[in-house]
Each structure stands twice: as C-alpha cells, then as structure tokens.
Amino acid sequence: MNTMRQAPASETLSARQQAIVPIAATAAVGDMTRLSDALNRGLDAGLAVNEIKEVLVQVYAYAGFPRSLNALGELMKVLEARRGRGIDDAPGRLPSRRAPQGEALLAAGTANQTRLTGAPVKGALFDFAPAIDEYLKTHLFGDIFERDNLDWQSRELATVGMLAALPGVESQLQAHIRIGMNVGLGAGQLWQAAQVLAERVDADAGRRANEAIARHLASAAAPAR
Structure with missing residues (x-):
C-alpha cells in the first residue's frame, strides 16, 4: 500500500x-x-x-x-x-563559536538535547551504560549541535x-x-x-x-x- x-x-x-x-x-x-x-x-x-x-x-x-x-x-x-x-x-x-570544553560541554549538550527532545532524556539504558549517555550529550548534542x-x-x-x-x-x-x-x-x-x-x-x-x-x-x- x-x-x-x-x-x-x-x-x-x-x-x-x-x-x-x-x-x-x-x-x-x-x-x-x-x-x-x-x-x-x-x-x-x-x-x-x-x-x-x-x-x-x-x-x-x-x-x-x-x-x-x-x-x-x-x-x-x-x-x-x-x-x-x-x-x-x-x-x-x-561556525561563529567554539564548543565549550569539559563540564561546560556536557552542560551545553544536555541543554541542547533537552531543547530538541522537549524533556530531559533518561532511562534504564542510560543507567546501564552511562558512557553512551555522556557521549551523546557531549559529542553529538554538544560538539556537533553547538556548531551554528x-x-x-x-x-x-x-x-x-x-x-x-x-x-x-x-x-x-x-x-x-x-x-x-x-x-x-x-x-x-x-x-x-x-x-x-x-x-x-x-x-x-x-x-x-x-x-x-x-x-x-x-x-x-x-x-x-
């Protein structure tokens, strides 16, 4: 169909x-x-x-x-x-700005992720593998989505x-x-x-x-x- x-x-x-x-x-x-x-x-x-x-x-x-x-x-x-x-x-x-570093990058990525999804992202998968949660927030929603x-x-x-x-x-x-x-x-x-x-x-x-x-x-x- x-x-x-x-x-x-x-x-x-x-x-x-x-x-x-x-x-x-x-x-x-x-x-x-x-x-x-x-x-x-x-x-x-x-x-x-x-x-x-x-x-x-x-x-x-x-x-x-x-x-x-x-x-x-x-x-x-x-x-x-x-x-x-x-x-x-x-x-x-x-890009007109550089992504922040360290804890500031994690904070920026977390804020971007929350804005994009409409709510904080959490769940059993991220509790099970917290490293992937950090990588998503810092690398994807931080490093990449901070590039304007x-x-x-x-x-x-x-x-x-x-x-x-x-x-x-x-x-x-x-x-x-x-x-x-x-x-x-x-x-x-x-x-x-x-x-x-x-x-x-x-x-x-x-x-x-x-x-x-x-x-x-x-x-x-x-x-x-």
Whole structure:
C-alpha cells in the first residue's frame, strides 16, 4: 500500500532543504554513486560547501567514521570536478563559536538535547551504560549541535535521511521525526522529505520515513488517558 503524502504548498521544503535529505541518506549507507549525484544537486540548489561538510561530519554520529570519511572524500572529488568545469561553489560560513570544553560541554549538550527532545532524556539504558549517555550529550548534542553554521531543522532533516536509509533503527528514526517537529518542521515538510527519499534514494527509505511519520501523527492525535 502506498502511503506517500503530498505536502501542501504552504508547508514545503526549500530546494536547499530537500537536497540535504539524499546527501545524508546516501552518505550513511555508503552509496557513492548516488551521493555524487546528490552532492551536485545540493550545490546546484544553493547549499554552501561548509553546510554540506557539516552534514557529512554529522554522519559519523549515526553511521560511523568510515562512512563520514568516505563521504567527505567524495565531496572533495565532486568539488574538484566542478572546478574543472569552471564552477566556483560558495564556501559558506564557518561556525561563529567554539564548543565549550569539559563540564561546560556536557552542560551545553544536555541543554541542547533537552531543547530538541522537549524533556530531559533518561532511562534504564542510560543507567546501564552511562558512557553512551555522556557521549551523546557531549559529542553529538554538544560538539556537533553547538556548531551554528547549519540550523537545527537542517540537522534534523539530515538525521531523518540517515536513519530512514539505515534498516533496523526504526526507534531512533521515530524519535527524530518527533524532534524534527519540535524544532519547527511541519508534517507536510516531513512527508515531502519521505517523498524525496523514495525518489532519490530508494523505496525502502521512503517507506520507513512514511511509516514513522504516520505513527508519530497518530500518537500525537490520540486522546490522553
């Protein structure tokens, strides 16, 4: 059954936002052929080089350093080829602030995580393995989300793209659909991101995103007990 939805005109992603989704997804699964096409589309849509770098660095948090490093290498090849064709892509800005260090980094990451999720994050898993809780707060929500040359909506579109492309991480995808809406993405924009995944990445990625969106909206609409 096809659950693809059409986003209303008032709630659509910009061409730049759309381009982020397949860049992140194809980088996460290591599909260099599709990544090369997605990178060219993204640059043509107006993504700055440093914005794309931010997306590809963020890949390490969800798909590992090898996929992130390979994707950054592919971006270097794409930029070199475009320069050879006389295309001078805008570098874009670098982060305007440095991430804090030590306890201040943990505090900043914890605050960012709480803002993104809407409540403090805790549970038995983090009590069982407190190191992963600290790494999430310091490395992901601290080091990465403190970098301000890519807005949080863009980072969440990238995260949804990555997680939808990776089988077996449906619970994390579900969480980031909710986080995406917490940072201001509308349901129509998320439906459109799912459509972009289906069209530019693969049908399974689009299906996983659609199912996660539908589950979230159904849960949000359910009456409180």
